[in-house]
Amino acid sequence: MYIDTHCHINSQDLRLDARAVIARARDAGVMKMVIVGCDFEDSCEALGLAEDFSQFGLYATIGIHPHESRLYDNIPGAFSKLITNKRVVAVGEIGLDYHYDHSPKADQHRMFKAQLDFAREHNMPVVLHIREAMHDAMNILKYHRDLKMLFHCYSGGLEYLDRVLEMEAMCSFGGAVTWRRKASDELREVVRRIPIDNILPETDSPYMTPAPFRGKLNEPANVRYVYEAIAQERGMSLPELEARLESNAQRFFMWEEE
Ligand SMILES: [Zn+2]
Numbered sequence: 001m002y003i004d005t006h007c008h009i010n011s012q013d014l015r016l017d018a019r020a021v022i023a024r025a026r027d028a029g030v031m032k033m034v035i036v037g038c039d040f041e042d043s044c045e046a047l048g049l050a051e052d053f054s055q056f057g058l059y060a061t062i063g064i065h066p067h068e069s070r071l072y073d074n075i076p077g078a079f080s081k082l083i084t085n086k087r088v089v090a091v092g093e094i095g096l097d098y099h100y101d102h103s104p105k106a107d108q109h110r111m112f113k114a115q116l117d118f119a120r121e122h123n124m125p126v127v128l129h130i131r132e133a134m135h136d137a138m139n140i141l142k143y144h145r146d147l148k149m150l151f152h153c154y155s156g157g158l159e160y161l162d163r164v165l166e167m168e169a170m171c172s173f174g175g176a177v178t179w180r181r182k183a184s185d186e187l188r189e190v191v192r193r194i195p196i197d198n199i200l201p202e203t204d205s206p207y208m209t210p211a212p213f214r215g216k217l218n219e220p221a222n223v224r225y226v227y228e229a230i231a232q233e234r235g236m237s238l239p240e241l242e243a244r245l246e247s248n249a250q251r252f253f254m255w256e257e258e
């Protein structure tokens, strides 16, 4: 079975087609999917989908993406209630993104720290979105080492890998591992070197479409191309990889067996 630990079925591009997207994923063997929240409404929608389609192994995260940080003075009050829902498996995606700088750095830092504290208060893992901001992120995260962390779309390269592993964090990899370009060569090197216990699979759909479908919308059904690429880099059989990643995901998200 496949797992997609990071998808945006609640996004504008996929939400109207959510039922069909989920059905195609199930047909492709994707038995668990984590729908990620990026702002308050988006988080509510992620949870709504996770509840409506719970029989298909859907879960949600709630969080304010660094892009949206400037729109919030603090964590939405309703998050304290949402976080107790058993379909919610993490706080995320939260972090820093200096690539687009959609929100001023000060706002990004403020919301990132507030949500790390919120996760600790509720004993929840965090899904991190860190883009071109590893240095600052590590300086913040060193005060939060007790949290279970997942670097989604890990892009810290070999440069940060040791420090990430020191924090016992997980890294998830998506379509970029299938791309034929130089930055992906380094990413594949990371995939070869990181301990297998620290790997999780994702699509980040509708973004990050794997190589065979570039230019089209991505969806969770495509996670198998990520699995195939990882299996190839690791020299593992697909069933062996599936079993390892399933137990990694179980350990990280602590979801209840269906
Ligand atoms: Zn992200």
Ligand SMILES: [Zn+2]
Binding pocket: 006, 008, 036, 093, 204
């Ligand atoms: Zn995302």
